[in-house]
Amino acid sequence: MRNLCRIGIAAGLALSVSVVALNAFASEPTVPPEPATFPAEGKISYVPRDSILEFKALPQYHEPDWVTEKYVKTGKLPPVQERLPKEPLVFKTANMPDGIGVYGDTMRHVIGGRPEGWNYGAGQTQGWGGIDIGLSECLTRTAPLFQVEAKDTEPLPNLAKSWDWSADGHKLTMHLVEGAKWSDGVAFNADDVMFYWDDEVVDPNVSPLNGATQETFGVGTTLKKIDDYTVEWTFKEAFPKQYLYAMAYGTFCPGPAHILKPQHPKYSKNTYDQFKNAFPPEYMNMPVMGAWVPVEYRADDIIVLRRNPYYWKVDEKGNQLPYLNELQYKLSTWADRDVQAVAGSADFSNLEQPENFVASLKRAAEANAPARLAFGPRLIGYNLRLNFSANGWGNPDERSQAVRELNRNEDFRKGVTMALDRKALGDSLVKGPFTAIYPGGLSSGTSFYDRKSTVYYPFDIEGAKAELAKAGLKDTDGDGIVNFPAGTAGGKNVEIVMLVNNDYTTDKSLAEGVVAQMEKLGLRVVLNGLNGTQRDASQYSGRFDWLIRRNDQELTSVVQNTEQLAPVGPKTSWNHRAPESGEVDLMPFEKDLVDIVNKFVSTQDNDQRASLMRDFQKISTEHVYNVGLTEYPGALIVNKRFSNIPQGTPIFMFNWAEDSIVRERVFVAADKQAKYELFPQELPGKPGDKGPM
Ligand code: GLA
Ligand code: CA
Numbered sequence: 001m002r003n004l005c006r007i008g009i010a011a012g013l014a015l016s017v018s019v020v021a022l023n024a025f026a027s028e029p030t031v032p033p034e035p036a037t038f039p040a041e042g043k044i045s046y047v048p049r050d051s052i053l054e055f056k057a058l059p060q061y062h063e064p065d066w067v068t069e070k071y072v073k074t075g076k077l078p079p080v081q082e083r084l085p086k087e088p089l090v091f092k093t094a095n096m097p098d099g100i101g102v103y104g105d106t107m108r109h110v111i112g113g114r115p116e117g118w119n120y121g122a123g124q125t126q127g128w129g130g131i132d133i134g135l136s137e138c139l140t141r142t143a144p145l146f147q148v149e150a151k152d153t154e155p156l157p158n159l160a161k162s163w164d165w166s167a168d169g170h171k172l173t174m175h176l177v178e179g180a181k182w183s184d185g186v187a188f189n190a191d192d193v194m195f196y197w198d199d200e201v202v203d204p205n206v207s208p209l210n211g212a213t214q215e216t217f218g219v220g221t222t223l224k225k226i227d228d229y230t231v232e233w234t235f236k237e238a239f240p241k242q243y244l245y246a247m248a249y250g251t252f253c254p255g256p257a258h259i260l261k262p263q264h265p266k267y268s269k270n271t272y273d274q275f276k277n278a279f280p281p282e283y284m285n286m287p288v289m290g291a292w293v294p295v296e297y298r299a300d301d302i303i304v305l306r307r308n309p310y311y312w313k314v315d316e317k318g319n320q321l322p323y324l325n326e327l328q329y330k331l332s333t334w335a336d337r338d339v340q341a342v343a344g345s346a347d348f349s350n351l352e353q354p355e356n357f358v359a360s361l362k363r364a365a366e367a368n369a370p371a372r373l374a375f376g377p378r379l380i381g382y383n384l385r386l387n388f389s390a391n392g393w394g395n396p397d398e399r400s401q402a403v404r405e406l407n408r409n410e411d412f413r414k415g416v417t418m419a420l421d422r423k424a425l426g427d428s429l430v431k432g433p434f435t436a437i438y439p440g441g442l443s444s445g446t447s448f449y450d451r452k453s454t455v456y457y458p459f460d461i462e463g464a465k466a467e468l469a470k471a472g473l474k475d476t477d478g479d480g481i482v483n484f485p486a487g488t489a490g491g492k493n494v495e496i497v498m499l500v501n502n503d504y505t506t507d508k509s510l511a512e513g514v515v516a517q518m519e520k521l522g523l524r525v526v527l528n529g530l531n532g533t534q535r536d537a538s539q540y541s542g543r544f545d546w547l548i549r550r551n552d553q554e555l556t557s558v559v560q561n562t563e564q565l566a567p568v569g570p571k572t573s574w575n576h577r578a579p580e581s582g583e584v585d586l587m588p589f590e591k592d593l594v595d596i597v598n599k600f601v602s603t604q605d606n607d608q609r610a611s612l613m614r615d616f617q618k619i620s621t622e623h624v625y626n627v628g629l630t631e632y633p634g635a636l637i638v639n640k641r642f643s644n645i646p647q648g649t650p651i652f653m654f655n656w657a658e659d660s661i662v663r664e665r666v667f668v669a670a671d672k673q674a675k676y677e678l679f680p681q682e683l684p685g686k687p688g689d690k691g692p693m
Contacts, residue, residue, distance in 0.1 A: 027418065027463035029622070032456040035436030035444065038633050041374040044648035049152040052095045052144060055087045055161045055177065058318040064103040064325070066681045067309060076693065077309055077683075078185075080320055085179035089158070089313040091321070091665050098643035100315050101667025106326035106676045107642070108347045109658075112334030112503045113532050115303065118279040118286040118294070120209050121200040121255040122272075125533055127303070129337070130348075130658025131329050132209065134305060136253035137289035139174065139193070140244050142560055143659035146650055150447060151606075153559070155244040159188070159254075159289065169238030176229045180312040182256050182287040184687050189228040196254035197223045199264050205272045207571075210250030211540065215569025217243045218601070237602040245560050249655050256287040259687055284691060285684045291322040291664040293684035295692045302678075303329040306692055309683050313664055323667035326677045335505055341637040344370030348658070350651035351635040352380050353506040354430035360637065373637045376650035379445035381438055381551040381631035382510055384498075385575035386413065387544055388587065392579035394542025402489035403496050403545040406471065408587060413624035414457055415467030419521035421459045425513045426630040429506060440628030441621040443551055448558040448613040455621040464521050475522055482522040495524045499544035502529040510629055511548050542577060548629070549574060553654060558613060560654045562601060565616065566593035566625075575626070589623040636661075641672040 063072075063080040071077040093099055111129030118126065118135075126132045140155035157163075160174040180188045200206045202214050214221060220236040221243070235243070246252065261267055263278040270278070279286055281297045289312070292305035305327040313321045330346065338356040340346035342363040351360055351373065364373035386407035387394070396404060406412045417439070426435025439456040442449050473482035473494060481493040496518075500511040508529065515525045525546070530538060538544055552574075553560035563572045567590060570578035578584045586594065593616060600612045620626070634651040644666045651657045668674070682692035 027458065027460045029455050029457050031451050032437050032439050032444075032454055034451075035378065036433035038375070038378060038433055040376045040633070040648060040650075042376075042648035044147050044646070046149045047095060047147055049145075049148045049154060049156065051092060052148075052156060053089055053091050055089055055157070057087050058090065058314065058316070061088075061314060061318040061320060063309075063320045064307075067683065070681060071309070071683060071693070083181065083185070083310050084314065084320065085177050085181075085312050087161070087178070088180075089161070089177065091313065091315055091662070093316045096315075096644050096665055097646050098667075100317055100319070101323040101644060101665070102670050103319075103323055103325065103667075104670070104677075105324055105641075105668040105673045106328055106678075107324055107663065107666070108328045108330065108345075108676060110330045110332050110337035110340050110346045110349070112332065112337065114300070114331060115281040115297070116533055117277060117281055118283060119255070119260070119276055120253070121196055121206070121260065122276040123207050123209050124276060124279075125209060125536070127329065127331065128532070129329065130656060130663075131303065131305075131327075133249060133290075133656065133659045134292050134327055134663060135286075135288040135290040135294070136249060138249050138251075138253040139247035140252075141659075142245055142248040143653075143655035144646075144662055146653045146660055147646060147648075154241065155248050158248075159193075160247065163244075165239060169240075170235055172233040172235070173226070174231050174233070176231070177312060178229045180289070181310040182258070182289060183293045183308040183310050183684055184256075184285070184287040185310055186256070186258050186287065188289060190225040190231050191228075192254045192257045193231050194223070194225050195257035195261055195264075196252070199261070199266060200255075203266075205265070206275075207540070208251070211571065212246070212251035213569055213571050215572055216246050216251050216563050219569065239604060240601050241604065242559065242562055242601040245562065245654075248560070249659060251561075254289075259287055283688055285687050285689055287687050292327045295679060295682070295684050300331050302331060304678050305329075306679055306682055306684050311664070315665070322664040324663070326679065327663075328676070328678065334503060338637065341639070342369070342371050342373065344639060347371075347639040347642070349637040350657055351637050352651060353504060354434055354632055355505050355509065357430045357432075357434060357635075360635070364637070369640075371637050371639050372645075373635050374648070375633045375635040376648065377445040378436060378631050378633045379443055379556045379650055379652050380634045381443050381555065382506075382629040383440060383549050383551060383555075384416075384514060384627040384629055385547050385549050386416075386627070387542065387546070388576040388590070389542060389579065389585065391582055391585045393577050394544070394579075399489045399492070399495065400497070400545055402484055403494070405488075406473075406494070407545070409471045410623060411467045412471040412473070413627070415464045415471065415521065416518070416523075417624050417627050418457045418460050418467060419464035420514070420517055420627065420629070422628070422630060423459070425510060425517075426632070428513050429509055429630065430632075434632040435630045436632065438628035438631040439621050440624065440626045441555075441617045442558060442613065443555045443631060445631075445633075446556055446558050448610065448617075450614045450617060453614040453617040453621075455618065457624075461520060468522065473522075480519075480522060481524045493524055494522075495526060496545045497528050498525050499535060499538055499547040500527055500529050501532050501535045501548070501550075503532045504550075507548055507550070514548070514629070539574065542579075547575065551631075553652075556652055557654045562597060566590060566597045568594050568597050589619055590625070592619050593625065641668050641674065643667050643669055
């Protein structure tokens with residue numbers, strides 16, 4: 001534990017000796033208090049990695065009868081074996097909780113987001129809630145790894161069915177699944193992979209939805225096509241196996257080059273904006289590699305997806321997946337998702353907003369409850385992130401520039417973190433054993449977390465004020481808000497604009513809590529509440545002083561999105577990026593974090609990786625790289641009629657539960673099937689056509 005010389009600071013403020021002593025004691029940085037134990041419900045049965053799936057040809061293949069009758073026999077579709085790859089991806093029965101399934105039914109989702117369009121590779125959201133997860137297939141897959149024994153954890157093959165490393169570890173050759181087709185029947189091959197890489201990831205004018213850049217795969221990394229089904233990566237480091245995680249959702253899920261390429265500015269007269277917007281929500285039947293294809297969209301009402309007749313995955317009996325014919329996405333609010341899922345008018349929710357915990361638990365405990373609800377580990381967390389760019393990211397005005405200089409001042413950051421009463425913040429969301437004090441850094445639910453390496457500055461408002469004074473802030477006009485020093489931003493009151501996502505009750509509650517607590521410290525925080533899409537745009541372009549952010553995978557799994565742990569590239573950190581032209585103006589402790597992340601990526605030694613993450617945690621929490629707010633467990637809610645939902649699936653770890661439950665394998669037993677399908681016996685139509693075939 002480091003001695004912060006609190007006595008010295010307080011003495012400078014001429015406080016009485018006894019108060020000094022008290023402060024010195026209260027403000028001493030320590031480790032976070034041991035959180036109330038919250039045992040995850042549903043024991044995960046851990047399995048070896050290779051027990052989940054394989055690629056192989058089977059003697060025969062099957063599809064729903066109505067597909068054969070209505071589409072194959074009438075010549076609208078080739079027979080199922082011709083629609084499948086030579087060696088499809090086969091899910092092994094032994095890993096399926098309820099075994100081989102039957103066809104039929106739909107999973108009714110509810111989301112709070114709204115679709116911008118279908119151009120995922122150019123950065124458009126489809127509204128989240130797993131809708132894009134159902135459309136996208138990626139080179140590798142990581143979501144199901146929550147059930148894989150830790151020593152065995154390496155991403156699963158997916159569009160890349162296998163890979164080999166060169167002897168020196170600098171080259172990685174990937175073999176793509178051969179003969180797989182897009183949902184419109186066009187061949188999937190290395191050209192799709194190369195279009196995504198060259199014209200979306202590497203092209204600086206395009207940023208894919210989850211923010212993949214070249215650095216996501218390592219500084220200086222290149223990719224080239226060897227033949228139609230082989231691509232070759234070249235890395236500066238030897239054996240950076242970590243990047244296999246970046247090849248999973250959401251950073252390497254290629255779109256259909258045959259549809260996208262003709263609209264890209266390099267190959268057309270389009271501007272980049274026209275390219276991005278070439279596939280609005282009304283554009284139906286966008287070709288996908290995923291199990292379902294969008295066939296219907298009604299604004300603020302619903303999106304309906306139907307089974308992809310070219311889907312390239314099967315069960316061991318040769319049944320083409322998915323089992324579920326349809327997915328529905330009602331366009332409502334995130335809070336409504338919980339309400340409807342427990343009530344049985346929807347089928348699925350990630351219970352992640354503590355404001356809904358008590359009501360949901362009550363309903364789920366009733367004997368006739370339509371849905372199962374199971375809590376997982378404490379992996380949902382929130383951070384306050386400070387914009388650290390002082391060299392122009394987001395074109396700050398004078399006030400905002402002055403705030404950023406403060407954000408870069410360690411005394412200021414300590415003041416902010418010490419002024420947060422995290423117990424009160426957590427209790428304002430939900431009372432009970434759910435929320436825990438979270439100082440920041442890695443989530444306590446990840447296997448890389450080490451409490452002893454976590455520096456926590458306990459709540460101490462007087463100590464916090466002393467830190468602000470040390471940072472040169474004084475309330476010169478006596479209105480309760482500290483002022484910038486004369487000569488900075490006109491010596492005005494310090495006013496901080498905090499970006500927050502208005503789509504979530506929890507984000508707003510936390511934001512309001514932070515505003516009130518900062519007021520007591522003498523900082524005026526003004527909320528900039530935007531809907532999810534606008535908020536993301538503001539964040540990516542650096543238009544914020546502070547922002548409230550729900551934790552992503554880098555903090556919950558560490559191995560997924562690792563490059564987002566620190567500013568390792570110009571656009572990898574959430575709160576510290578480079579301006580259009582220029583570099584990231586790293587502070588010394590950030591350089592240390594970058595070094596640690598780079599070392600982590602290039603080492604295979606598990607003990608060394610664990611030790612690197614302990615160092616990361618120490619440095620990042622000691623210097624307050626991000627300001628933790630609260631963390632708590634989430635619960636998965638799934639209607640009881642569904643089978644093949646793995647026990648203990650966390651709502652978030654390597655990815656969200658919509659991916660972790662492996663929806664293409666989920667089914668509804670024949671005697672439980674409901675008549676919810678909106679387009680029974682229909683298949684997707686031609687790209688751009690209205691509605692199904
Ligand atoms: C949103 C929701 C999450 C999850 C993801 C999936 O972020 O809040 O619970 O459904 O979408 O992308
Ligand atoms: Ca003032």
